[in-house]
Amino acid sequence: MTLVVQSAVSLRAYNTFGVDVAARYWAEASDDAQVRQALDAARDRQVPLLVLGGGSNLLLTANVEALVLRMASRGIRVVADDGQRVEIEAEAGEPWHGFVLWTLQQGFAGLENLSLIPGTVGASPVQNIGAYGVELKDCFLGLTALDRRSGEIREFDLQDCAFAYRDSRFKRESGRWIILRVRFALERNASLHLDYGPVHQRLAEQGIEAPSASDVSRAICAIRSEKLPDPAVLGNAGSFFKNPLVPAELAQRLQQQHVDLVAYPQADGQVKLAAGWLIEKAGWKGFRDGDAGVHRLQALVLVNYGHATGQQLLGLAQRIQADIAERFGVSLEIEPNVL
Numbered sequence: 001m002t003l004v005v006q007s008a009v010s011l012r013a014y015n016t017f018g019v020d021v022a023a024r025y026w027a028e029a030s031d032d033a034q035v036r037q038a039l040d041a042a043r044d045r046q047v048p049l050l051v052l053g054g055g056s057n058l059l060l061t062a063n064v065e066a067l068v069l070r071m072a073s074r075g076i077r078v079v080a081d082d083g084q085r086v087e088i089e090a091e092a093g094e095p096w097h098g099f100v101l102w103t104l105q106q107g108f109a110g111l112e113n114l115s116l117i118p119g120t121v122g123a124s125p126v127q128n129i130g131a132y133g134v135e136l137k138d139c140f141l142g143l144t145a146l147d148r149r150s151g152e153i154r155e156f157d158l159q160d161c162a163f164a165y166r167d168s169r170f171k172r173e174s175g176r177w178i179i180l181r182v183r184f185a186l187e188r189n190a191s192l193h194l195d196y197g198p199v200h201q202r203l204a205e206q207g208i209e210a211p212s213a214s215d216v217s218r219a220i221c222a223i224r225s226e227k228l229p230d231p232a233v234l235g236n237a238g239s240f241f242k243n244p245l246v247p248a249e250l251a252q253r254l255q256q257q258h259v260d261l262v263a264y265p266q267a268d269g270q271v272k273l274a275a276g277w278l279i280e281k282a283g284w285k286g287f288r289d290g291d292a293g294v295h296r297l298q299a300l301v302l303v304n305y306g307h308a309t310g311q312q313l314l315g316l317a318q319r320i321q322a323d324i325a326e327r328f329g330v331s332l333e334i335e336p337n338v339l
Contacts, residue, residue, distance in 0.1 A: 003027050003037035005067065014070065015055035016118055018235035019310045023050075023068035030072050030093070032153075035146060035178055042067040049148070050339075051178055053123030054095065056237055059338045061310035071122050071178075076102055079183065087141055089183045092122025096129075100217065109190035109213035110139040113199075116224045118231060118238065122179040126170045127335075128163045132196045132220055137163040141183040148176055166242055166335060174337075192216055198223050227298050235304030236295070240317060241275040241332040254328060275332055276300035278324050292316045314338060 009026035012018055024047060029035045042049040050066040052058075073091040076099065080087040086108050090099050096119045100111045113134035117124075125143055129136050142157050154177075162169040170177050192211060194200050202219040203211050211219075229236050251271035255261045258281065262274035279285065280299035287294045291308035293316070295301040302313055321332045 001030070001034065003029065003034045003041060005041050009068070011055070011060060011064065011068065014052060014068075015058050015060055016231035016235060016237055017059060017304050017308075017310070017313065018231075019060045019304065019308070019313070021060045021063045021310065023064045023066065025067040026070075027067060028070045028072040030074075032073075032146070032180055035069070035071075035180065036151070038067060038069045039148060039151075048175075053092070053120035054118055056118035056231065057123065057127055057336045059237065059310050059313060059334075059336045061314055061338060064339065071120060073122075073180070075181075078106075084188055086186050086188065087183060088186060089181055090121045091181050092120060092179050094121040096120055096124055103184075103186055104214045104217055107188055108186040109188065109192070110184070110186040112213040112217040113193050113220060115217040116221045121182050125161060125163075125168055125179060125182060127166055128168050130166070131224075132199055133193045135163070135165075137161070139184045139186060141185040143182045144180045145170075145177040146180060148178065153180070165245075228301060229295055229298075229303060234295075235306075235308075236301050237336045239275075239300045239335055240302040241279070241300060241320075242335050243272050243275050244278075244330050244332060245270045245272050246330055247271075250329060254330075273330060278328055278330060278332070279320060282320075282323050282327055284320055284323070287316075289316060294320075310338075 004027060006026045009023050010020060011023055012020040025045060027038050029038055039049060045067060048066040050064060050068045052068055052070045071093040073093040075091040076094060077089045078086060079089050097116050099121050100115050103111055113132040114129060117129055117131060124136050140158055142155060145154055145156060147154055192213060199219055202223060203215060208215050228238060248269055248271055251263050262277040264272040266272055276299045284294045285299040286296040290312060291305040292312040293303050293305055295303050302317060304313065317334055324330055324332050
């Protein structure tokens with residue numbers, strides 16, 4: 001089918017913050033051919049091409065002078081199955097949580113800890129999404145992407161992607177690759193990751209002593225629903241700041257000053273601090289300035305109470321960053337992409 005390009009389209013419904021800005025041009029691609037057509041259309045109109053997934057890791061601060069392309073491709077396939085290990089391929093436009101639920105319904109384990117994360121399959125490797133002790137890279141097999149520079153289709157394996165904490169080659173080379181489909185290696189009898197206290201506690205409260213992957217998914221969905229606001233109700237992009245990695249000396253000094261500091265020693269000698277703890281300790285939890293605010297239950301989440309602009313939300317984030325740096329000597333890095 002021929003790609004349909006529209007002009008001056010509001011992006012309010014296409015970003016989970018609900019920020020009301022406009023795209024100069026807008027299109028949706030359901031297959032690889034339409035992705036190529038979008039590249040041609042942007043080139044013909046002499047504007048950049050901005051690829052959009054679920055808009056859940058994005059803060060828009062102005063009208064977008066680009067052709068915004070929403071990845072709308074759908075499809076999930078089993079590409080290999082030896083009775084225990086299963087290889088799955090999903091199109092970039094598949095909603096992430098729906099994909100996780102599909103794998104669980106088939107009896108495939110591995111992605112249950114990543115339940116209820118907003119966004120799409122195609123966007124998930126960019127951020128190397130993670131939650132409750134599991135990251136996407138732990139079940140990642142490969143992906144197919146289009147190189148905007150050459151127009152060639154390229155296959156990537158785990159090593160090629162250079163995954164790191166909330167990072168990947170695709171984030172560092174933003175604007176070059178368009179992810180078309182992603183492959184995962186799952187198992188029918190995988191070991192479950194129950195190390196995070198809230199998950200173990202929730203299962204114990206339910207009297208579940210030998211949980212299934214679906215049990216873990218339901219527990220995590222319940223925990224996330226209690227802690228994090230629903231973007232359909234209150235605009236947000238989930239965790240707004242990365243948990244900072246700091247030298248052990250700084251962590252030790254902070255622990256002497258704050259005995260309740262939440263800190264996780266890392267294999268490389270650094271210490272990961274809980275950004276939410278730092279922000280709450282500084283008194284920002286529940287703060288509101290107009291329609292831009294910090295969630296009352298989770299200090300790591302910035303929210304749009306209705307009509308906040310992207311500039312107002314970014315301004316609030318920068319005030320928090322400056323305060324945390326002054327109080328604790330810690331630099332907070334914004335997790336969503338800011339445009």
